[in-house]
Amino acid sequence: MxxxxxxxxxxxxxxxxxxxxxxxxxxxxxxxxxxxxxxxxxxxxxxxxxxxxxxxxxxxxxxxxxxxxxxxxxxxxxxxxxxxxxxxxxxxxxxxxxxxxxxxxxxxxxxxxxxxxxxxxxxxxxxxxxxxxxxxxxxxxxxxxxxxxxxxxxxxxxxxxxxxxxxxxxxxxxxxxxxxxxxxxxxxxxxxxxxxxxxxxxxxxxxxxxxxxxxxxxxxxxxxxxxxxxxxxxxFPSVTVHFEGADVPLRRENVFVMVAENVVCLAFRGGDGQSISIYGNIAQINFIVGYDVTRNSVSFKPANCSAM
The missing domain is CATH 2.40.70.10 (Acid Proteases)
Structure with a gap:
C-alpha cells in the first residue's frame, strides 16, 4: 500500500x-x-x-x-x-x-x-x-x-x-x-x-x-x-506527517535520534522520488499503530508505551 x-x-x-x-x-x-x-x-x-x-x-x-x-x-x-x-x-x-x-x-x-x-x-x-x-x-x-x-x-x-x-x-x-x-x-x-x-x-x-x-x-x-x-x-520544529486521509503530529522522539554524545540527527532520509516511501520505526515510537486489512487502512494513537 x-x-x-x-x-x-x-x-x-x-x-x-x-x-x-x-x-x-x-x-x-x-x-x-x-x-x-x-x-x-x-x-x-x-x-x-x-x-x-x-x-x-x-x-x-x-x-x-x-x-x-x-x-x-x-x-x-x-x-x-x-x-x-x-x-x-x-x-x-x-x-x-x-x-x-x-x-x-x-x-x-x-x-x-x-x-x-x-x-x-x-x-x-x-x-x-x-x-x-x-x-x-x-x-x-x-x-x-x-x-x-x-x-x-x-x-x-x-x-x-x-x-x-x-x-x-x-x-x-x-x-x-x-x-x-x-x-x-x-x-x-x-x-x-x-x-x-x-x-x-x-x-x-x-x-x-x-x-x-x-x-x-x-x-x-x-x-x-x-x-x-x-x-x-x-x-520549536512542530512536525506533522501527512497520510492520505489523516495527519499524524510527531513528538520530539519521533523526529530526532541521538547517534553519539552531543550528536543528534534528524530521523528522516530523503527519497529519490521514484520508490515507495517508508514510514520507519522511529516515527512510530509511543504510538499504538492499528492495521485494518479489511479496509486497507492504518491508524495511529499516541500512547506511553513504556507504561503499558
Whole structure:
C-alpha cells in the first residue's frame, strides 16, 4: 500500500528565556507557507509548497558552498521564518526575516532612494521620539561590523552583505524595540542598536522590510536583551506527517535520534522520488499503530508505551 509521506513545518514560536520568577518574552515566527504569512499563496497545493521548499534548500546549499569570506550566510527572500517586532516610539510594526547567521537588526527606513520594493509601510525615524543615530566616537559604533564607516557628520554607518549577494547600508542607531511576551503584555527594550537602511538590495521579498539578526555577535538581538534573555533563545520544529486521509503530529522522539554524545540527527532520509516511501520505526515510537486489512487502512494513537 503506497503511503504518501511529507512534512510540514508549522508556525514556530521563539521563546526568550527569563528568570524563573518572572515571565518570558515571546515573538511569533511565521512560516512562509502559513496562512498567516504575507507570502502564503492559497492557489498552491501542498506538493507545490514542498517542491518550493526543496528548491530553496538546494539553492541554500549551493550558496553556502561558495562562501570563502566572513560573509553571513543569509538567504532573505527564501528565508523560511519571519518575525514581527515593533520599532520606535510610538511602536511601528516590522516584519523581518529571522536569521541566526548574522547579527545586525535592521529595517529599511525613509528616505530610501536605493531600497528594494516593500509592500508594507516603511519605518520613518523622524517620527520616533526615541530614535538616535550613534556617533562615530561612541564605543557602540564598533559593533556595527568590520565594514562600518562614518558619515560627513561623524555619524556611525553600518554595511552588511550576505551569502546570496544581498546587502544593506545605512545609519547605525538606537531605538526602542518592542515585542510580545508570554504574559500577554508587550515588552519594550530601550536603546536597542538597529540599522536604519537607506541602501538595500538583493533577493528580498516585497513582504519583508529587513532582518532580525540572531547570531552570536554583540549587535545581535539576543545579547542586546541582556538579563531578560539570559543570553539564550529557543524555538520549536512542530512536525506533522501527512497520510492520505489523516495527519499524524510527531513528538520530539519521533523526529530526532541521538547517534553519539552531543550528536543528534534528524530521523528522516530523503527519497529519490521514484520508490515507495517508508514510514520507519522511529516515527512510530509511543504510538499504538492499528492495521485494518479489511479496509486497507492504518491508524495511529499516541500512547506511553513504556507504561503499558
Amino acid at each position: 503506497a503511503l504518501i509521506v511529507s512534512l510540514i513545518f508549522l508556525i514556530f514560536s521563539a521563546v526568550f528565556a527569563a528568570p524563573s520568577n518572572e515571565y518570558g518574552f515571546s515573538v511569533e515566527m511565521i512560516h512562509r507557507d502559513s496562512p498567516k504569512s504575507p507570502m502564503y499563496n492559497p492557489s498552491e497545493s501542498h506538493y507545490h509548497r514542498l517542491a518550493n521548499t526543496l528548491r530553496r534548500s538546494i539553492l541554500l546549499n549551493k550558496a553556502v558552498a561558495l562562501l570563502d569570506t566572513a560573509e553571513a550566510p543569509m538567504f532573505n527572500d527564501r528565508g523560511e521564518y519571519l518575525v514581527e517586532v515593533s520599532l520606535g516610539t510610538p511602536p511601528f510594526p516590522i516584519l523581518a526575516v529571522a536569521d541566526t547567521g548574522s547579527d545586525i537588526v535592521w529595517t529599511q527606513c525613509q528616505p530610501c532612494p536605493k531600497c528594494f520594493e516593500q509592500t508594507a509601510p516603511m519605518f520613518d525615524p523622524s517620527k520616533s521620539s526615541t530614535y538616535k543615530i550613534i556617533p562615530c566616537s561612541s564605543p557602540s559604533c564598533a559593533l556595527a561590523g568590520q565594514e562600518r564607516s562614518c558619515s560627513d557628520r561623524s555619524e556611525c554607518r553600518y554595511s552588511i552583505s550576505y551569502g546570496d549577494g544581498s546587502h544593506s547600508n545605512g545609519d547605525f542607531a538606537v531605538d526602542t524595540l518592542t515585542m510580545g511576551s508570554t504574559s500577554g503584555r508587550p515588552v519594550a527594550f530601550s536603546r536597542t542598536m538597529v540599522g536604519c537602511g537607506h541602501d538595500s538590495g538583493g533577493t528580498f521579498s516585497t513582504n519583508v522590510s529587513g532582518i532580525v539578526g540572531l547570531g552570536r555577535g554583540p549587535a545581535s538581538l539576543v545579547p542586546q536583551m541582556g538579563a531578560a534573555s539570559g543570553g539564550k533563545f529557543s524555538y
